[in-house]
Amino acid sequence: MGLEAKLMSDGFITTTIDALVGWARESSVWPMPLGISCCGIEMMAVAGPKYDIARFGSEVMRFTPRQCDVLLVAGTVTYKMSHVVKKIYDQMPDPKWVIAMGVCTSTGGMYRSYSVVQGIDHFLPVDIYLAGCPPRPDNLLNALMLIQDKIKHTRARDFQNIPLLEPVKVNGN
Amino acid sequence: MERLTKDDVHPSIVKALLDQETNVTFEDALENEMILNMGPQHPATHGVLRVLLRLDGETVVAAVPDLGYLHRGYEKMAENMSYYEFIPHTDRLDYISPPANNTAFCLAVEKLYGIEAPVRAQYIRMIMTELSRITSHLVAVGALAMDVGALTVFLWCLREREKVLNAYDIICGARFTTSYTRIGGVAADMPDEAIGIIKEFIAQFEEKLDEAERMLNTNRIFVERLEGVGVISGEEAINIGLTGPNLRGSGIEHDLRRANPYMLYDQIDFKVPVYNEGDSLARYFVRADELRESCKIIIQCLDKMPKGEIMLNSPKKVLPRKTEIYTKMEELIHDFMIVNFGVKPPVGDIYSGVENPKGELGFYIVSKGEGHPWKMKIRSPSFCNLQSLGGLIKGHMISDVVAIIGSLDPVMGEADK
């Protein structure tokens, strides 16, 4: 952000609380990796050396929902699992965002069967739908950047009740 | 707020846990038993496995695994789609080694159909299977190391795995859901570029593996957390249905590539690593040794692989070649028929089992002569391996549970189907 340069010349900056909080939140999005199935492996690859999610300030994978900002649902959600996912979502502190990674999380994908929930938006508010089966790691990084953008524009006074913005669609594999 | 009834608090799984016989005894028991729920969302359960533990202090007295959180209904779906359509689904069974599953399924359908793929295709399949064995064992070893606290090796393993995925990317156009095989062959030929990448990978892999092994085998924390933990004798392992590296860690030399050779494994020279201790450490050693053996197999396959066809040329039975579909009427008709109604194997039922990275993956297909299977059963290795979990963790500390799950290396995608 070039903060240091500014401080050198003037010694102070003016900004709004919203911008400051937005900036701080945006650059340390802590994901809650809910690696349910195959997409979870791609998510691991994002954390790995080649794609390195740490560049975006999101390498802090917390396995407890209490410390997370973004719920990353990576994998097929079945009816049996849906209650668990919901429970995890409910435990996350506000403000929180949800990425539905992969087609079968978003829509049921290739699983038109009795036990698979046809899209987690049946029981969760979703911010980003990520296409691909599985989405390539680059695509997940793209989703993360879009979420950051969204976080940046969330105002600080909406701390308690974030209004649900229009979901963003990410195209292509 | 809704009030919980008695039945909610004690569903039958908890009853099963409480009823379970246990032979764990204590010198001075704490006399306060506790039930701990582990999973389905737990970083060390490799997906969505849930284990209910009955504890006395920190010792596990009894344990009951609960599956089904990833039950996607594969067997029902298979009955409703043609054989070709099911190939992409096999990727997602054991999602750490998709090409091996593709191969296993196509071998089963080919056996039912009574056809065989051309030699070059068989070699390509073998190379892909062994590559996937490498990726699978890398993840298994890395995740096991991570579970017991050695994060570095996990990242190293992922780094090596990426290199294999690069080769997949060139061969099949996908990083890991490959859907590469077809009935009667493979989808595309292996380009020279990919062969170059594979050779390059293997040339440096040995060294990287040594490095990781040095790090792990001399690490006292790693060794002591695994040694003597989760011991299972050979006899017991057979009885409970373990297969693959887990069985070989208990001193039973059983490998379907040797016992009932399929494809061209009988022409390849490789060792089947066996360790007798039967503990978690032995299972890790088997995997590490198999990594080296797989490299050997790949090198031999690359040497022996002839030039030639990669797809069976028999348009009535399998999909004809694309170039011919565009130029010949007959082929166009066959293509239309196969795409719409599926290949039609004869009436009968077969079982075909292959040695997957996790163990024996079997397909039992019952055909009524239609384009889709009447019944298809997937005998998945992880499911059978997980069955031993309850017995293995009995009597161990709660921190050993993650090590034992890691050493069994289950993948819930195929355990839950």
Place this chain on the structure above:
Amino acid sequence: MEIKDKIVPLLQEQFPETNFEVTDFRGDLKIKFDASQIYPVCNFLKNHDDLKFNMCEDVTAIDWATKKNRFTVVYHIYSLENKFRLRLACDVQENHPHIASVVPLWKSANWYERETYDMYGIKFENHPDLRRMYMPEEYEYYPLRKEYPLMGIPGDLTLPKK
């Protein structure tokens, strides 16, 4: 003598009353017989000195969607010594889907039988812990039966509230 040719004569000798229907398709040997004999036959196959089928690989069922002999329970057993796989099959009726459990012989059959029960509703007598394997406990249907639709019956599984 090949193991394949040995099994049927040995079985016939041991169980003269039972009718064994043998098929050999693509090299897979399949023996079909009456469901009441499943336990003794398995016991014999496991403990016979020449055969030693010491591994139970799989238990499943087939739903033929017919009035008579609706289900067939299928066992795959493997002999590590002879490196040979054998398939056993027994018909089970729809109105009384019961068959003896083989868990006392092979522990691995425990979960296979639970899975078969979960998917087809076939009850294995003397099974130590016959619960559902995959589906939730309170679930009423058997998904792999042919009358059950692929997409399930609306409302049979619940979602959490939004």
